[in-house]
Amino acid sequence: MSPGSDKPVSSLYVHVPFCAQKCSYCAFYSEASSGELIERYTSALVRELELVAHDVKPATVFFGGGTPSILNLKQWRRVLETMQRLNLLGAAEWTIESNPATVSLDKAKLWRDFGVNRVSMGVQSLDENLLDRLGRVHSRDMVFKSYDVLRRAGFDNINLDLMFAIPGQTMTVWEQTLDEAIGLGSEHLSCYEVIYEEDTPLYEQLQAGQFSVDEDSACAMYEELLEAASSRGFQQYEIANFARHMSPQSGEVPDRACLHNINYWRGGSFHGLGPSATSYVRGIRAKNWSSTPLYCECLERGKRAIESQEELSPLQRAGEIAAFGLRMNVGWPFHQFQQTTGYDLAQEWSSEIDQLVEQDWGRLNAERFQLTAQGLRFADLAAQQFLR
Ligand SMILES: C[S@@+](CC[C@H](N)C(=O)[O-])C[C@H]1O[C@@H](n2cnc3c(N)ncnc32)[C@H](O)[C@@H]1O
Numbered sequence: 001m002s003p004g005s006d007k008p009v010s011s012l013y014v015h016v017p018f019c020a021q022k023c024s025y026c027a028f029y030s031e032a033s034s035g036e037l038i039e040r041y042t043s044a045l046v047r048e049l050e051l052v053a054h055d056v057k058p059a060t061v062f063f064g065g066g067t068p069s070i071l072n073l074k075q076w077r078r079v080l081e082t083m084q085r086l087n088l089l090g091a092a093e094w095t096i097e098s099n100p101a102t103v104s105l106d107k108a109k110l111w112r113d114f115g116v117n118r119v120s121m122g123v124q125s126l127d128e129n130l131l132d133r134l135g136r137v138h139s140r141d142m143v144f145k146s147y148d149v150l151r152r153a154g155f156d157n158i159n160l161d162l163m164f165a166i167p168g169q170t171m172t173v174w175e176q177t178l179d180e181a182i183g184l185g186s187e188h189l190s191c192y193e194v195i196y197e198e199d200t201p202l203y204e205q206l207q208a209g210q211f212s213v214d215e216d217s218a219c220a221m222y223e224e225l226l227e228a229a230s231s232r233g234f235q236q237y238e239i240a241n242f243a244r245h246m247s248p249q250s251g252e253v254p255d256r257a258c259l260h261n262i263n264y265w266r267g268g269s270f271h272g273l274g275p276s277a278t279s280y281v282r283g284i285r286a287k288n289w290s291s292t293p294l295y296c297e298c299l300e301r302g303k304r305a306i307e308s309q310e311e312l313s314p315l316q317r318a319g320e321i322a323a324f325g326l327r328m329n330v331g332w333p334f335h336q337f338q339q340t341t342g343y344d345l346a347q348e349w350s351s352e353i354d355q356l357v358e359q360d361w362g363r364l365n366a367e368r369f370q371l372t373a374q375g376l377r378f379a380d381l382a383a384q385q386f387l388r
């Protein structure tokens with residue numbers, strides 16, 4: 001969407017800032033739940049949906065967190081009925097993130113009844129010791145049970161989140177988790193290397209010297225992931241994302257790729273609701289307060305809960321969009337980048353591109369620039385060079 005367009009925004013994100021318990025590695029804005037605050041949040045979210053609905057015609061919706069599946073049936077019904085009243089149903093792709101400990105058949109059926117068609121489940125590992133180490137609230141058994149519940153409710157598009165290079169994780173354990181997770185038959189896999197986020201217990205343990213980071217082992221686990229995923233029918237389309245069903249009709253990404261995330265990587269507009277959520281609409285980036293009580297207070301007074309707003313210069317924004325899009329295996333087709341940002345990628349970033357090609361992290365042809373397998377492994381570093 002161009003900055004001057006008055007067309008409604010087609011992408012909606014809703015942040016649910018609660019979890020059953022906080023995992024040891026996680027820096028997302030969320031806290032262990034309290035019944036009363038969740039109730040208050042639900043009312044505030046209803047109000048925020050009312051304030052934003054006139055500017056949204058959703059093609060993709062994503063409820064992320066935190067753990068959206070932690071809302072109870074009554075709270076979910078309230079949110080979904082509000083969306084129905086506000087004409088926010090009917091998205092082509094509607095994802096809800098869930099934790100295996102908070103999925104139930106009733107909830108999953110309710111989601112389906114209102115048009116939710118994709119569930120992303122945080123699994124991380126199928127090894128009990130590692131689940132424990134990560135502070136996960138669920139057992140491996142619960143993963144299998146919840147997956148089955150989702151299938152029984154009729155979900156035919158499921159993502160599983162896994163993590164690798166976890167302290168204490170051996171290659172054998174990673175291979176087993178990959179094998180069992182892929183064996184479940186989900187349509188999508190997201191696999192993240194552990195990031196040591198400041199102010200998390202895992203980061204503190206690293207700082208205290210309780211373990212060290214083994215970069216070689218992380219690389220080997222990433223290689224194993226690429227091999228296991230591709231040999232069992234997944235196509236990698238972004239550094240951490242793999243999906244099924246690639247055919248000549250599929251275009252540049254597999255059929256079950258996450259459309260909502262592709263909109264981010266391709267620099268599309270989106271409204272973000274809920275505490276800590278960001279929006280990018282008509283050239284303005286806005287961020288909600290990262291405090292659930294403050295968020296609720298604002299909306300109880302009938303106001304949006306926006307903490308800050310900024311307008312990036314067109315070149316800054318183009319640099320960001322270049323960086324996001326290069327995370328995708330197909331990189332940036334030049335005509336598409338020009339259409340999205342108004343800039344010529346090959347010309348504006350010619351020295352960065354030359355350098356990446358030289359170190360074998362980038363590949364250039366007449367049509368596009370993309371990262372090589374080696375470049376993708378270090379996509380964050382490579383992408384940084386495009387920021388202005
Ligand atoms: C919002 S959570 C997903 C759903 C749900 N909250 C759960 O964890 O079960 C998003 C995903 O980000 C990944 N993640 C979170 N913190 C991470 C970190 N520090 N390093 C790597 N991956 C992380 C995990 O795989 C997690 O499932």
Ligand code: SF4
Nearest residue numbers: 019022023026065066
């Ligand atoms: S990984 Fe998921 S369940 Fe764990 S604290 Fe983060 S958002 Fe919550």
